[in-house]
Amino acid sequence: VELSLESRFRLAMLATVRDGADASGGDLAASVWGGWIAYQAPDRAAVRDMARRRGVEETMRAPWPGLRVRRLPPPRGLALEVGWTGEPASSSALTGRLAASRWRGSAARWSFTSRSQECVRTAIDALERGDDQELLHQVRRARHVLAELDDEVRLGIFTPRLTALCDAAETVGGAAKPSGAGGGDCGIALLDAAAATQTARLREQWAAAGVLPMPIQVHQTNGSAR
Structure with a gap:
């Protein structure tokens, strides 16, 4: 299945928060994007609640409050x-x-x-x-x-x-x-x-x-x- 990097992250995060909203998802973001990244975790409780109310497919497309990911250059030396x-x-x-x-x-x-x-x-x-x-x-x-x-x-x-x-x-x-x-x-x-x-x-x-x-x-x- 061909998925964008963010879709991969979102699926992994949904699977993670299903049993609890404590995990930051930083390890998932590092694994998905690789390299050096700036990561800000979404509101995991809100994401879990959205998935329960609206389903996985709609939650995958909806904005996730707080989520920010961007690539960073590596250290020079x-x-x-x-x-x-x-x-x-x-x-x-x-x-x-x-x-x-x-x-x-x-x-x-x-x-x-x-x-x-x-x-x-x-x-x-x-x-x-x-x-x-x-x-x-x-x-x-x-x-x-x-x-x-x-x-x-x-x-x-x-x-x-x-x-x-x-x-x-x-x-x-x-x-x-x-x-x-x-x-x-x-x-x-x-x-x-x-x-x-x-x-x-x-x-x-x-x-x-x-x-x-x-x-x-x-x-x-x-x-x-x-």
Whole structure:
């Protein structure tokens, strides 16, 4: 079946939200479009309700409130490295613990959300301008914002291996942060693509800390976005 990229995403998202509206769909968008993208999640509860009331076919054609996806240029001189801690983690479990805590309606939540959104906006701008140094700075900022949340709410986002993953990237001149659920799982690092020795040192330090470098490359999907 020949489908546009957005139709593929919408079908996958409908299947995902059928059993719950917690998933952001960021992993689906990354898988469908590939490459580097700016993604804003739709209102998943509204989409699920629309599908129940109006059916899948009509929901596929209707506007989805909040959904935004656009391609971004890759970093000019940075390489992406991905490390896995060997400790699977559940995003829904962590977000569920946040929802059940007093943090949900607090000023700290507003501050975390605001600073995270600013990191994303500035990182997008850095990619569009080709400013690799600013992109590295925003990855570091995002790490610190997550670390402050972790210290405040005690979610366990930064396991010893994820902390070692991030620290190793800093020692070779790069930047890193947890990715995915946190509390184990994966982390990503950006570092100078032309410095093979830095990449080798990073992977050595990861291996020593029990972090497995993943053989992942960024690949852009072919096809129409609409």
